[in-house]
Structure formats: C-alpha cells, structure tokens
Amino acid sequence: MKKEIIFEELTKGEKKLLLQSFDYDVDNDGYILDPSGQRIMSKEDPLQFIHIDRAALVPGSLEVIDGTPTAISKFIREEIESEDGSNNS
Secondary structure: OOOOOOHHHOOHHHHHHHHHHOOOEEOOOOEEEOOOOOEOEOOOOOOOEOEHHHEEEOOOOOOEEEOOHHHHHHHHHHHHHHHHOOOOO
16 A cells, blocks of 8 residues: 655655645745745735644645644644635634
8 A cells, every 4th residue: 555645744845845736945044935925824824824844735736834743733723714605604
C-alpha cells in the first residue's frame, strides 16, 4: 500500500517545492507568498503572516493556512457549516 505524504513531515525544501508547484512561493524570510507575490495573512492571527515553519496545505483546496490545531479545527468547522448550509459562526 502506498504511503500518504503528510505536508508536516516534509523538510522546508520539500515544502517550498510543493508550494511552488501550486504557484505559491516562499520569500527570503520564510513567509509564504500567494501567486501574486504577496505574503499570506494568518486567519488565526491577523497581525501575522504565515511562515513556512507553521504552514499547512489544506487537502482538496490547496489553501495555505496556519498548521496549528486551532486553525485546522476552524477550517474544518467552516467547511462543515458551508456544506450543510448553516452559518453558526
């Protein structure tokens, strides 16, 4: 059985290559850049940008988010709410 590759298990160089294959990039300070070259703001902490050390790719959407449990659970909750049409935020 083929082993699934987990983004968090990749080295920084491997993460950067994977991000670049989806038109993202990483600047010299290690911050993730969107396809237009702008740093991506954290949805968890709007005063910070997402750094490669704590970045996670969301399967199926290729959205880059903070890889913290709080950010991941928020993303999952928002996805479930949008799928069932509720808006309990």
